[in-house]
Amino acid sequence: xxxxxxxxxxxxxxxxxxxxxxxxxxxxxxxxxxxxxxxxxxxxxxxxxxxxxxxxxxxxxxxxxxxxxxxxxxxxxxxxxxxxxxxxxxxxxxxxxxxxxxxxxxxxxxxxxxxxxxxxxxxxxxxxxxxxxxxxxxxxxxxxxxxxxxxxxxxxxxxxxxxxx
Amino acid sequence: xxxxxxxxxxxxxxxxxxxxxxxxxxxxxxxxxxxxxxxxxxxxxxxxxxxxxxxxxxxxxxxxxxxxxxxxxxxxxxxxxxxxxxxxxxxxxxxxxxxxxxxxxxxxxxxxxxxxxxxxxxxxxxxxxxxx
Numbered sequence: 393x394x395x396x397x398x399x400x401x402x403x404x405x406x407x408x409x410x411x412x413x414x415x416x417x418x419x420x421x422x423x424x425x426x427x428x429x430x431x432x433x434x435x436x437x438x439x440x441x442x443x444x445x446x447x448x449x450x451x452x453x454x455x456x457x458x459x460x461x462x463x464x465x466x467x468x469x470x471x472x473x474x475x476x477x478x479x480x481x482x483x484x485x486x487x488x489x490x491x492x493x494x495x496x497x498x499x500x501x502x503x504x505x506x507x508x509x510x511x512x513x514x515x516x517x518x519x520x521x522x523x524x525x526x527x528x529x530x531x532x533x534x535x536x537x538x539x540x541x542x543x544x545x546x547x548x549x550x551x552x553x554x555x556x557x
Numbered sequence: 558x559x560x561x562x563x564x565x566x567x568x569x570x571x572x573x574x575x576x577x578x579x580x581x582x583x584x585x586x587x588x589x590x591x592x593x594x595x596x597x598x599x600x601x602x603x604x605x606x607x608x609x610x611x612x613x614x615x616x617x618x619x620x621x622x623x624x625x626x627x628x629x630x631x632x633x634x635x636x637x638x639x640x641x642x643x644x645x646x647x648x649x650x651x652x653x654x655x656x657x658x659x660x661x662x663x664x665x666x667x668x669x670x671x672x673x674x675x676x677x678x679x680x681x682x683x684x685x686x687x688x689x
Contacts, residue, residue: 395587395588395591398587399583399584399587403580406579407573407576410573410579411570411571411572411573414571414573415570415571419571421573421574424573425573425574425579428579429579429582429583429586432583432586432587433583433586433587433590436587436590437590437594496565496569497565497566497569497570497571500565500569512562512566513566516562516563516565516566516567517566517567517570519563544558544562547562547565551561551562551565
């Protein structure tokens with residue numbers, strides 16, 4: 393696959409991928425974009441092994457999710473609560489504004505384990521069916537359903553607060 | 558509940574930053590990867606060519622050596638005897654081969670064989686940068 397072919401294939405799902413990673417990284421745009429770049433480069437390197445068994449976008453999301461998990465394991469992504477994050481780092485004006493607007497979502501996802509968070513984001517924000525989420529996260533569909541059920545329970549409180557605003 | 562959650566996620570979905578700078582950076586990274594990939598492909602082709610050449614050379618040399626052993630042509634037998642004679646105590650044409658002369662002869666032969674096999678391999682690996 394040439395670079396041009398790859399870019400034209402990847403560009404369709406690029407915005408969705410970046411949005412998913414941004415929410416997964418709790419609004420840390422620099423880390424999210426870095427993971428997205430790493431995932432796209434990895435996908436380009438491995439593009440000859442893409443056989444079309446899954447959709448290209450699903451395959452891309454799977455690589456990106458694995459990159460995210462790798463960084464999490466290497467502790468390059470800090471998942472401390474938002475309050476601590478806010479006090480330890482001074483974001484730029486643009487980023488602060490952006491974060492403020494999506495704070496509801498980040499707060500709702502903040503304390504969830506990363507698998508629940510990923511399942512919820514893929515299902516409710518990116519509108520992916522359970523089967524595809526299972527392909528992306530490389531877990532059985534039953535586990536995805538379990539993560540979604542648990543996740544729904546966990547964000548219920550935030551949802552109530554959000555509705556009353 | 559399902560719809561409410563979906564509505565919440567859609568309403569609060571974050572917007573990624575500047576698309577153009579992201580694409581520019583991605584293009585630059587992919588161009589670098591493409592360069593490395595082309596270099597690797599070139600080197601793999603070169604290594605394969607060298608390996609093929611070495612294989613053909615090995616088959617030809619092996620065939621020639623086998624033919625020489627089977628046919629034993631007169632000039633080569635005389636050359637062989639002359640070489641062995643160099644290591645005899647009294648020089649060529651003298652009777653009796655010293656054990657040291659015999660040992661040196663075989664050591665020299667083994668060394669030449671090793672050099673002729675190992676050097677081309679080391680040379681080809683260095684040129685291609687290939688490591689096992």
